[in-house]
Amino acid sequence: NAGVTQTPKFRILKIGQSMTLQCTQDMNHNYMYWYRQDPGMGLKLIYYSVGAGITDKGEVPNGYNVSRSTTEDFPLRLELAAPSQTSVYFCASSLSGSPYNEQFFGPGTRLTVL
């Protein structure tokens, strides 16, 4: 199993551009999450999904959109990139939503908005 994979690894955007961060998991996990990690800060939850077709906002959803058309994929969309969205983005998945179920994280996407 590859686990959780993310593409791209790095990306530089200009202000106002849009892009999609890809996330795929092959563990047949129902729950998937998107976090951002700013320097010197803890992970912040952007969006999460409890299954295909179901998504919900996390702590910092503004400026982002997500979709979950399949169990495996959970892309994160930035429509109008802003410098405040410069961060490292992590996708994660877990078998269920119980906090006692381990979350498996992808390697991250480092995004810079200039």
Added chain:
Amino acid sequence: GESVGLHLPTLSVQEGDNSIINCAYSNSASDYFIWYKQESGKGPQFIIDIRSNMDKRQGQRVTVLLNKTVKHLSLQIAATQPGDSAVYFCAENTGGFKTIFGAGTRLFVKA
């Protein structure tokens, strides 16, 4: 408000010594705590967890201690190795998706 913080942002230890990484939490309702290891360029990796009905839990070379009286969590790594060099952060959970992650402590292991 709710927060998870770390006392020391950087910790440097000699190879073979024991490491202790500390974490303070402020939400007395948190009932589940997790330690993660994050190596450079990688995503966080689960190390060990503990529920609030326990004071101590041991894994392979790692021990987590929970002191609910002072809202303090610590991760002890025995016989620290160069491969232990990473950022370690704690997280607390009050149920469901409400997991709060700390900023992290960078551990340097000197050979």
